[in-house]
Amino acid sequence: MNVVILAAGLGKRMFSSLPKVLQTLGGQTMIEHVVETAQQLPNVGKIIVVVGHKAELVQEKLKEVPVRFVIQKEQLGTGHALLQAISDIDEKESTLVLYGDVPLIRKETLQALIDQTKNGFGLLTVKLSNPTGYGRILRQSGKVSRIVEEKDATEEQKRIDEVNTGIMLIPPKDISRWLRQLKNENQAQEYYLTDLVEFAATEGKAIVTHTAEDPMEVEGANSLVQLEALERAYQRRNANELMKKGVRLADASRIDIRGSVACGKDVFIDVGCIFEGNVVLEDRVHIGPYCVIKDSRIGEGTKVEAFSHFDDATIGKAARIGPFARLRPKAVLADQVHIGNFVEIKKSDIGLESKVNHLTYIGDSSVGQKVNIGAGTITCNYDGANKFRTVIEDDCFIGSDTQLVAPVKVGKGSTIGAGTTVTKDVSEGALVISRVPQKEIKGWTRPRKKE
Secondary structure, eight states: EEEOOOOEOOOGGGSSSSSSGGSTTTEEEHHHHHHHHHHSSSSSEEEEEEETTTTTHHHHHHSSSOOOOEOOOOOOOOOHHTTGGGGOOOSOEEEEEEEOOOOOHHHHHHHHHHHHTTTSSSEEEEOOOTTSHHHHEEETTTEEEEEEEEEOOTTGGGGEEEEEEEEEEEEETTHHHHHHHHOOTTTOOOOOTHHHHHHHHHHHHOOEEEEESGGGGGGOOOSSSHHHHHHHHHHHHHHHHHTTTOOOEOOSSSEEEEEEEOOOTOOEOOOEEEEEEEEEEEETOOOOTTEEEEEEEETTOOOEOTTTTEESSEHHHHHEEESOEOOOOTTEOTTTTEEEEEEEEEEEEEEEEEEEEEEEEEEEEEEOOEEEEEEOOOOEEEOOOOOOOOOETTEOOOOTTTTSSSSEETTTOOEOOOTOOSOEEEEEEOEEEOOOOOOOTOOOOOOOOOO
């Protein structure tokens, strides 16, 4: 089967410098959604993308994807767009026509159309309570005779609620001949792909229709208002899938997934959370409100408090994170670790049962087991040109307001007094204090403003 995706449109109503199909939905461009769906269909041979406006940007976005590109230099209608691809189409196979600005189409719907059509002409339709603006499906004795566009429809035809989605499966051998018969004798003076339906009917070809269950999956996005509506429909679809698999959502309308989320049993996600890239939440994970989690794995029984941000982090079992915690790339936390409010961890390993609970930065570090790091501690890992590593071994106690100037190693069981700046390696079991001796000056008068 050939798959041709029409993606040449300008998208004036988007008011954007990008081509319409490069507008994003759920963290991906619309054209990427459509290509991924096409790739999931069985028996797909060539995937051809017809590009036009700023074609080089679309080609760059899909450069890692095995598709062929065809240029439509002038946008003269859908029929004209498909004609540009005719030399790349294998006319011994059926051709499925999709649209780069219809990102929510499901593979199950397309597969149902393919299965029902067999060797005939397949047409995907949908019934709308308000069909204004769409091409109407005209039938005679129950059989499809043709499609009439809104601009060319009579008042009686405009009352028909079954409309064309534009998605069709064209039988082998006929496609080239039909495309070359198209004429632009209509108000828009465009070559309509929908005229192929009339050609097929006139020649007595079997025209099979399948009706999409959800109107949103065949809805296109021509404006930012329509794109936002698709975004919400997409997010609601994701939320429903999570709930079907046993995930409890505090509010299904207040979750955004911009990638994939794999969840174990008894997972709870509070309101306002955003998931990006590939996220894994194991059994009994609890995610508090307004967290942003990207490309991370969170272990069984871990609780994440409100407003925490993770990026490329790995968290063990039964950990407690947040609120207002930030885990940056390559933060690896073992089981039962506590990371508290306004703590930032970057490119560091935190060992079993260690605690970093308050107002602290740990970067480029290896922290052992059962370490307690006090409030305001900083690993000074950057000298303005290079990064260096800090090592804190098991059972250390790091007092509040400590600066660990890397490269430095704190030996097992050591204690660092509050307010200490550590610039040299610390022996095992030692107490380190670098405070200036406290002085008291009696009779000292605080400066006052001059009158």
